[in-house]
Amino acid sequence: MSPVSRQNDGSISETRTPASPRIDFQPLVKELDLYGDELEEAAVRVIRSGWYLRGPETRLLEEELAALCAGQTGETLHCVAVSNGLDALRLMIRAYMEHGRLKAGDEVLYPANTYIASVMPLTEFGLIPVGVEPDASDFNMSLSEAEKHVSGRTRAVMLVHLYGNPAWDAAAAARLKERGILIFEDNAQAIGAEAAEEGLHGSRYTGSLGDCAAFSFYPSKNIGAMGDAGAVVTADAGIARTVRTLANYGSERRYYNILEGYNCRMDEIQAAMLRVKLRHIGEVTARRQQTAALYDRLITNPEIVKPRIHPDRSQVWHQYVIRSHDRDRLRDYLMEHGVATEIHYPVPPHLQPSMKGRTSGSFPFTERLSGEVLSLPIGYVSEEEVSRIAGLLNRFR
Numbered sequence: 001m002s003p004v005s006r007q008n009d010g011s012i013s014e015t016r017t018p019a020s021p022r023i024d025f026q027p028l029v030k031e032l033d034l035y036g037d038e039l040e041e042a043a044v045r046v047i048r049s050g051w052y053l054r055g056p057e058t059r060l061l062e063e064e065l066a067a068l069c070a071g072q073t074g075e076t077l078h079c080v081a082v083s084n085g086l087d088a089l090r091l092m093i094r095a096y097m098e099h100g101r102l103k104a105g106d107e108v109l110y111p112a113n114t115y116i117a118s119v120m121p122l123t124e125f126g127l128i129p130v131g132v133e134p135d136a137s138d139f140n141m142s143l144s145e146a147e148k149h150v151s152g153r154t155r156a157v158m159l160v161h162l163y164g165n166p167a168w169d170a171a172a173a174a175r176l177k178e179r180g181i182l183i184f185e186d187n188a189q190a191i192g193a194e195a196a197e198e199g200l201h202g203s204r205y206t207g208s209l210g211d212c213a214a215f216s217f218y219p220s221k222n223i224g225a226m227g228d229a230g231a232v233v234t235a236d237a238g239i240a241r242t243v244r245t246l247a248n249y250g251s252e253r254r255y256y257n258i259l260e261g262y263n264c265r266m267d268e269i270q271a272a273m274l275r276v277k278l279r280h281i282g283e284v285t286a287r288r289q290q291t292a293a294l295y296d297r298l299i300t301n302p303e304i305v306k307p308r309i310h311p312d313r314s315q316v317w318h319q320y321v322i323r324s325h326d327r328d329r330l331r332d333y334l335m336e337h338g339v340a341t342e343i344h345y346p347v348p349p350h351l352q353p354s355m356k357g358r359t360s361g362s363f364p365f366t367e368r369l370s371g372e373v374l375s376l377p378i379g380y381v382s383e384e385e386v387s388r389i390a391g392l393l394n395r396f397r
């Protein structure tokens with residue numbers, strides 16, 4: 001019998017017999033070493049409270065996440081806790097449409113190599129996604145590159161801080177704003193990342209950079225729920241209110257519906273789990289940064305392209321993504337030596353059957369990346385495991 005490993009979503013996949021102890025890609029159970037007792041205590045508190053939706057945990061989480069995003073800026077941010085990251089994105093787009101700031105047929109620029117969830121809420125509401133190739137140095141669409149693709153119909157940019165690397169350019173953002181173009185942040189992968197900004201003391205956090213941001217707390221995100229959860233963060237009180245209304249059947253007052261809404265609420269128990277984890281975000285980020293620095297130091301094989309460590313921004317390393325011309329063979333080789341890896345992402349949105357006829361343009365660099373990228377375990381690996389992985393990579397020919 002071949003050994004099996006459990007994936008994040010609970011499914012089971014077959015793997016080959018590992019030659020040495022297995023290094024899993026995301027053994028989430030290891031998080032319990034860090035704050036297992038606190039999570040159990042918080043879960044019991046919610047269970048015993050008899051209050052499971054729209055209660056104190058959700059309200060406090062919203063305050064705490066808004067404060068985290070505002071950082072030292074003194075800005076007032078509004079946060080709405082919702083059911084998952086995709087719903088956060090959908091509610092954000094719907095709210096701007098309700099406010100007349102977006103309409104069907106408007107073009108929205110997006111990074112061609114993002115996860116499909118960044119694009120789905122655009123096509124769902126009749127917006128036209130216009131892909132932009134990412135930068136070779138860091139996998140992100142830069143705002144200055146996006147600017148080159150602005151047409152008379154462009155109304156917004158969907159900025160994605162892919163792999164936990166903030167994709168911010170304050171000067172380009174100001175120029176886009178001048179032209180009346182909205183900036184949405186898909187901050188599913190970069191909670192707690194900072195982007196330095198001139199003229200400001202310190203820096204600003206992702207999720208507070210553009211007009212409105214969507215967060216995901218999918219279990220394997222840097223801060224993950226024990227199930228699905230997400231959030232919308234914005235400085236615009238009107239938009240926040242509309243998001244909250246839409247997420248609760250389109251109703252502000254029970255049984256009176258002013259908008260055609262959804263049920264996209266976050267559970268109290270997820271809010272309680274997330275409040276525990278948010279208290280540890282500093283440790284979570286620091287551990288990922290140390291691991292990334294160690295990979296960067298130890299991987300010396302010239303055939304392997306390492307991700308760039310930017311000295312001027314804080315990357316939170318949702319993924320540590322290397323590139324190889326021989327990616328599939330490299331992945332098999334690592335698996336044979338007991339190291340699990342992932343591909344983010346094997347098929348870009350514009351090539352997905354579900355997007356057929358909904359996107360235009362060709363994206364050769366994005367397509368090349370989808371054949372070369374490989375995500376190494378990060379977040380739950382020891383120094384010893386990192387050196388073992390780096391040693392394997394350095395011996396790969």
Ligand SMILES: *Cc1c(COP(=O)(O)O)cnc(C)c1O
Nearest residue numbers: 084085086115117118188216218
């Ligand atoms: C995870 C993710 C989402 C979707 O979040 P869910 O909570 O899984 O719905 C959206 N965009 C990006 C970039 C993501 O990584």
